[in-house]
Amino acid sequence: MSSVTSESAPPRPSGGTPRPYRFPSFETRILANGLRLIVAPAHAYPVVTTLAVIEAGATRDPRNREGLAQLTTRALLEGTRDMDALALTMRLESLGTTLDTGADWDSAIVQLTALSSRIDDALSVLAEVLQRPAFPEHELERLRAERLADLAQLRSEPRGLADVYFSRLLYDGASRFARMAGGDEASVVRLTREAAQQFHAAYFQPNATALMIVGDITIERAVELANLHFGAWDGAAPPVTEPPASQRHLDRRVHLINKAGASQSEIRVGHVALPRLHDDYFPMVVMNAILGGLFSSRLNLNLRERHAYTYGAHSAFDWRRAASPFEISTAVETAVTADALREIMAEFAQIREQAVSETELSLAVSYLMGVFPIRFETTAEVAGGLANVEIFRLPSNYFDTYRERIAAVTTADVLRVAQTHLDPSRLQAVICGDAEAIRESVDALGIGPITIHEPAATEDAAALVGS
Amino acid sequence: MNIPVKSFQLPNGLHVVLSEDHTAPIVAVNLWYHVGSANERPERTGFAHLFEHMLFQGSANVGANEHFELVQRAGGTLNGSTWLDRTNYYETVPSHQLALALWLEADRMARLLPAMTQQKLDTQRDVVKNERRWSVDNQPYGTWWERLPALVFPDTHPFHHSLIGSMEHLDDASLDDVADFFRTYYTPDNAVLTIAGDFSHDEAVRLVTELFGAIPRGSGRPPLASMDVPPTFGGTERVVVTDAVALPRLFVGCRTPVFGTDGYYAASLLSAVLGLRTGARLEQSLVRRQRIASQASAFTYDLAKGSDVLVIDATAHPGITPEQLEAAVLAELDAVHRDGVTDAEVARARALIETSFVMSLQSAAERADQLSRFATYFGDATLVNTQVARYRAVTTADVCALARERLGPDNRAILLYVPAEVPAEDASVEVAA
Numbered sequence: 001m002s003s004v005t006s007e008s009a010p011p012r013p014s015g016g017t018p019r020p021y022r023f024p025s026f027e028t029r030i031l032a033n034g035l036r037l038i039v040a041p042a043h044a045y046p047v048v049t050t051l052a053v054i055e056a057g058a059t060r061d062p063r064n065r066e067g068l069a070q071l072t073t074r075a076l077l078e079g080t081r082d083m084d085a086l087a088l089t090m091r092l093e094s095l096g097t098t099l100d101t102g103a104d105w106d107s108a109i110v111q112l113t114a115l116s117s118r119i120d121d122a123l124s125v126l127a128e129v130l131q132r133p134a135f136p137e138h139e140l141e142r143l144r145a146e147r148l149a150d151l152a153q154l155r156s157e158p159r160g161l162a163d164v165y166f167s168r169l170l171y172d173g174a175s176r177f178a179r180m181a182g183g184d185e186a187s188v189v190r191l192t193r194e195a196a197q198q199f200h201a202a203y204f205q206p207n208a209t210a211l212m213i214v215g216d217i218t219i220e221r222a223v224e225l226a227n228l229h230f231g232a233w234d235g236a237a238p239p240v241t242e243p244p245a246s247q248r249h250l251d252r253r254v255h256l257i258n259k260a261g262a263s264q265s266e267i268r269v270g271h272v273a274l275p276r277l278h279d280d281y282f283p284m285v286v287m288n289a290i291l292g293g294l295f296s297s298r299l300n301l302n303l304r305e306r307h308a309y310t311y312g313a314h315s316a317f318d319w320r321r322a323a324s325p326f327e328i329s330t331a332v333e334t335a336v337t338a339d340a341l342r343e344i345m346a347e348f349a350q351i352r353e354q355a356v357s358e359t360e361l362s363l364a365v366s367y368l369m370g371v372f373p374i375r376f377e378t379t380a381e382v383a384g385g386l387a388n389v390e391i392f393r394l395p396s397n398y399f400d401t402y403r404e405r406i407a408a409v410t411t412a413d414v415l416r417v418a419q420t421h422l423d424p425s426r427l428q429a430v431i432c433g434d435a436e437a438i439r440e441s442v443d444a445l446g447i448g449p450i451t452i453h454e455p456a457a458t459e460d461a462a463a464l465v466g467s
Numbered sequence: 468m469n470i471p472v473k474s475f476q477l478p479n480g481l482h483v484v485l486s487e488d489h490t491a492p493i494v495a496v497n498l499w500y501h502v503g504s505a506n507e508r509p510e511r512t513g514f515a516h517l518f519e520h521m522l523f524q525g526s527a528n529v530g531a532n533e534h535f536e537l538v539q540r541a542g543g544t545l546n547g548s549t550w551l552d553r554t555n556y557y558e559t560v561p562s563h564q565l566a567l568a569l570w571l572e573a574d575r576m577a578r579l580l581p582a583m584t585q586q587k588l589d590t591q592r593d594v595v596k597n598e599r600r601w602s603v604d605n606q607p608y609g610t611w612w613e614r615l616p617a618l619v620f621p622d623t624h625p626f627h628h629s630l631i632g633s634m635e636h637l638d639d640a641s642l643d644d645v646a647d648f649f650r651t652y653y654t655p656d657n658a659v660l661t662i663a664g665d666f667s668h669d670e671a672v673r674l675v676t677e678l679f680g681a682i683p684r685g686s687g688r689p690p691l692a693s694m695d696v697p698p699t700f701g702g703t704e705r706v707v708v709t710d711a712v713a714l715p716r717l718f719v720g721c722r723t724p725v726f727g728t729d730g731y732y733a734a735s736l737l738s739a740v741l742g743l744r745t746g747a748r749l750e751q752s753l754v755r756r757q758r759i760a761s762q763a764s765a766f767t768y769d770l771a772k773g774s775d776v777l778v779i780d781a782t783a784h785p786g787i788t789p790e791q792l793e794a795a796v797l798a799e800l801d802a803v804h805r806d807g808v809t810d811a812e813v814a815r816a817r818a819l820i821e822t823s824f825v826m827s828l829q830s831a832a833e834r835a836d837q838l839s840r841f842a843t844y845f846g847d848a849t850l851v852n853t854q855v856a857r858y859r860a861v862t863t864a865d866v867c868a869l870a871r872e873r874l875g876p877d878n879r880a881i882l883l884y885v886p887a888e889v890p891a892e893d894a895s896v897e898v899a900a
Contacts, residue, residue, distance in 0.1 A: 009528050009574060010678060013566035015541060019492035019665070044490040045829050046468070077745070085755070089746040094811070096818030098744065115822055142758060145784065149761035152713040152785050156607045264597070264605045295535045305532055308593030311601050331601045363540050370542010370561050373491050378829040 021373040023399035024382055027219055034207030035230055038386050039222040040214045042379060048215035049113045049379035050126060053387045055208035056108040056199070058181040059243050059322070065190050066176070067183020069103040071143055072196045072204075076101055076110060078139035081132040085139055088125070097122050099129070105181060105320045107391050108204075113380060116216035120225060127229035130204060135196045147188050155455055158259050159331070162266035162432040165257050165453065169248060170272060170325055170428055176243040177322070206230065208237035210390040215379040245322035247272040252427050252448035257455060258435040265337040265433030269344050270327035271426040276319040276392045282405045283413040284317065284421060289364035290414065291315050291351050292328060296363060298347050303330055309340045321392065326422065334434055338441035341429060345447065348427070352418045355411040369403045468825050470834055472849045473668065474842065479684040480656025483675055484838045484848040486663040488831065494664035495559045496568040497835035498576075499843045501659075502652035503552040504632075505625035505691055505772075513595065513632010514640055516549040518648050520591040522556060523547070527578035531587065534571060541567055544832075551616075551626050552772055553843060559832045562665035566674055572660070573678035576653060583645055592637055599631045607712045608884055618704050618880040619720045619776050625691050626773060654685025659842040663835035694773035698722055699878035707789075707883045714761065715789040717796055719779040720880040721873050726771040727845060732861045733869040734767055738777050739816035740808050740866070741765040741799075746815055748808075749781065752799055759787050759795045771844040777873070789885045797879075804874040807867030817858050824854060 026040035058069045077099065078085045092099050097114040110130060114122040154160045164180060171178040183191065211230065213222045274284065285293075292299035292315025303313040313330035328348070332340040376382050389398050427447070431438065435452050443450055473485045507514045525531045538545045543560035560568050603609040613629040620627040660679070662671050699722060724730025742749045742765025749763035763781040770776065779800070783792040827833045834851075842848040 009578065010570065012528065013570050015567060016563035018561055018563050021492050044488075045825065047826055047829065086746075086751065090811075090815070093744060093746040093819055094815045096820075096822030098819070098822070113822070113826060115825065139755075142755065145758070146761055149714065149782070149785050153607065153782075154713075156711055156713045158605055262605055263600045266605075294539055296532065296539060301532065304594055305590065308590045309597070311594055311598040331597070331605070333597055333600065363536060367539045367542055370540075370564075371544060372542075373561065374493050374542075374544060374559050377491060377493070377831065378826070380826075 023376060023385070024214070026386060028396065029223055031206065031227065031231060033231070033233055034236070035226070035233065036210040036390070037223065037226045038210060038212045038390070039217070039219045040212070040382055040386065041218060042214060042382065043216050045379070046116045046216050047113065047379050048116045048119045048122075048213065048217050049111065049383045050123060051212040051214075051383040051387055052110045052126065052130060053210045053212070053390050054108040054110070054130075054204055055237060055240055056203035057103055057106040059105050059176050060199070060203055061176065061183075064187055065183075065195055066179045066187040067147060067181075068191050068195055068199050069108060070182045071140070071147070071191045072199045073101045073103040073108040073110070074143055075135050075140055075196055076129045076133045078143070079134040079136050080128045081134055082128065085136070088129070092125055095121065099126070103181070105177070105322075109387065111380070111383070119217060123225050123229045127233070130209070131233050133200060135193050135200070137193050140191070140193055140196060144188050144191055147182055148185065150182070151185055158262060158264070158266045158432045161257050161259070161455055162268050162430055165255060165432070166268040166270070166327065166428070166430040167325070169253070169255050169430055170270070172244065172246045172248045175245050177245055178248065203237050205235040205237035206233045210387075212383045212386045214383040214386070242322050245272065247426060249428060250426055252425065254429045254442060254447050254450045255431070256435045256439060256442070256450060256452045257430065257432040258452055259432055260434055260436070262432070262434045263334060264331045265334055265431050265438060266331050267337070267340065267344070268327055268329050268430045269341070269348070269427060270325055271423055271428060272323045273317060273326040273421055275323050276321055277394070280417045280421065283409045283417040285368065286361070286364050286406065286409045287351065287414045287418050288315055288317060289368060290356050290360045291347065294364065294367060298351070299328060299330070299344065302343050302347060303332070303340055307336075307339070307343065309333065309336045309343075319392075334437050337431065337433060337438040338445055341431075341442060341447070342445055345445070348422065349424060352422055352424070355415040358411060361409070361411050361414065365406055365409065368406045372403055468828065468855065469852050470828065470838070472838065472852070474848055475672070477655065477676065477680055479680070479682055480654075481679050481682075482659045482842050484659065484661040484842050485668060485671055486661070486834060486838060487666065487668060488663065488834070489665050492562045492665050493559055493831055494562045494565050494568075494662060494666050495557065495831035495835040496565070496572065497555060497557040497661040497663070497832070497839045498572050499659045499839040500554045500653055501552070501657050501843050502554055502688070503550050504628065504630045505552045506652065506688075507628070509628065510636060511640060511644060512628045512636045513630070514636070514644060514648065515554060516631060517591060517595050517637060517640055518645060519547050519549045519554050520595060521583060521587065521645055522575055522579065524587040524591065525582035526575040527581040528574050529571065529582065531582070534575075537567065537571065543568065549630065551630065551770065555836065555839065557832055557836065565662070565666050565671070569674050569678050573682070576655065576658070576679070577682045579649055579653065580646055583642060585642055588640070588642055588645065592640060595631070596634060596637055599634070603631060607710070608716055610708070611718055611882060611884075614706060614708065614882050615718050615720050615778070615880065618706060618882060619722065620696060620773070623692065624696060624773065625694060626770070651685070651688055655679060655682050656684045657688055659839045661835040661839045661842070661848070663838065664831040691772075696722065696774045698774070699873065700880060701877060703876050704880040705883070706881070707885055709885045709887050712884050712886050714785060715783040715787070715792050715886065716884045717779075717781050717789075717792050718882040719796065719800065720882070721777045721878050722774045723767065723777045723869070723873050725773065725775050726769045729861075729865070730869060731775060732857050733865045734775065734777055734873070735820065736813055736816045736858065736861055737803075737808070737866050737869055738765040738767050739820055740812045741803065742779060743816065743819055748803070748812070749779065749796075749799060753781060753795055757795060758784055759791060760784060763796075789883055793881070793883060800874050800879070801876075803870045807870055808863065810863045813861070813863045813866055820858060821855055
């Protein structure tokens, strides 16, 4: 069919004048015990999200007890001094309240969302689980077994295997980041009740906790409730020490994680890069958007729309306080694995060789600026944004200056940070796929020496264990 | 909680729903076309979804790949999705870009075909085949998406076949198919357009009329093949799949009343009692007390035609056999079927569903999609504001009656995944009636 421009179609609109938007205003108070309270009133909906961020992330796990932070955080819901697991669940859920827990590298998060009429009760329960968890052995045993079940599932899941092996092979063996955040078969069995109690006693303290309260509540009421439920919390956590985060192999390597007969190869290519708090953060965000962060990025247009190798390709920094991984990620049909890998290497090189076009820059900048209000529609999203300010120790005016910092990035900035922080000599390529089918063609690319790993060998318990 | 709703219809049949909210300077545009995999010819499974991909490849006044770029350049998010009986397209943009979002939707509703080429079709076909590999073929248990509907709905039923389609049928899709499908289903009288967020009513009406008003009405879509199915299977259907999975996993599907009926709200509460979040029956019994399952949950598909499906999904604990898992899950269903549920369980389920619903409505995109949904299925977008009341009207006795009627052994489709002894290159399937 020929392309026809219709005369009857109205002309393409050029967009009106942007309406002003400001990230919700918030106030910070510090209680006498060191607890940081951040309150952002928002009365559009009768909902309040309360989010506690605790300096108790997976980087605090003792060596060989990897997974302790995650287990301890999950176990907060398994009973307190005054309520067993079932009573706690019923107290929350019969009011329609959801309480979710998790631990990432840098922090543990306990998040609760309730209708605003229930906020007093909700905060009372939150205070109880943070301050007086009971860690019943019976429930810990169940949590350990659930983690082992997850690990069993991981062995047959190509996406998960690619992710696990990527981290493991990227970071030096001595780094916490080389081992899974949730622990492996060897460490999980060492996550005892005593270990959980000690971890909680050491790190779950008011001077290591920030409480975000966002939604249909006044600042006065939030402060009143925080003092009521958290004021008597007493104790101090030691200062945070950042773990080593150096790269394992400083030359280019290729790792094939074998899954015989796989119809696709899960590809991860990258290296250890910047920590989150860095002067080049904003140019790197813009650079990443252009390279692989948008649908119209170089990687996605190349691998998906031009070559149809994949359903999607993208790149990202997996930000943490320490040196964070830069990672290109895609899943491609097995037969085109080497072709896709060649294109990935080419795009990685190209963005360092030549400045991006003004068109590409303006797309990334206008997207990042325009989408800003859409990121913060819900109380949970606002609370999450405030949590990031706390975790990464960003300035309190971070969101107020975000858009102008993005707007200030130039094509020269993008080129400079790509040349400075993207390092082709250290790239690691991890591919979970049919090793027999892809080995030869991947080898012919000459990226680096190839190692083949066999995670399906069930006798080899060490396969998923970091060495 | 009341969402403001105003509706009108253009002379060409386009149903328009407007919902103003000036909390943030953003606006969500949402279009539901009342077509899905159910409308596909039997030899073209996956076509509705492949067609959805083509909608993003440009139109008479939009170049290849320009659609995504224009919306993202405007600071917007966007996507689309294909379901059994509808396909939706949605974007959320800063409010001063409303005209652009509407213009893009109008151009592809009116003038898609001039931009359709063989090369674009071939590319998207390969993209979709990779999507199939990624979500179904190379993902443990991925085939449940296809196997469960195939068990629940008979061979000739429009909901029986695979939503993502087979590789062979995708290969057969042609440009003529694209043109036919477009002319038949992508017409204003087969669509609902919703705008939710920061806009002025008069401006929106003017824009919609100007951009969509001249698009001709369709010539009527062919009726779907009969959607009727008996309320129960009349027995237990059972399929066992041996595959490259680590742990046994069981799906049980029960036919339940369609979305919008009184029986649906009872079934929805029942699924929450059984398997929503931690306090649910299956989690407490199978995961915590008996330690037979490592996860257990339940949900409904929320289908508005033919029959809905209530699904139980449970994965075995390591060391538990498939037989033990199945016996334990069915024992729970037998117990609910026989003895019903308690007031406390229903109150908990209702509270969780209500809070979740209110929370989700904070998002303009979610409001817009819900409004399109009620307008499409029932011709009345204001029904979104009756949902809380519908749930509150259900009694414990209603839920027990629904369980008695639909959770028995005469209404179960069982799909059981069993780990292969050696890594299997092809899954083997054993069917037992």
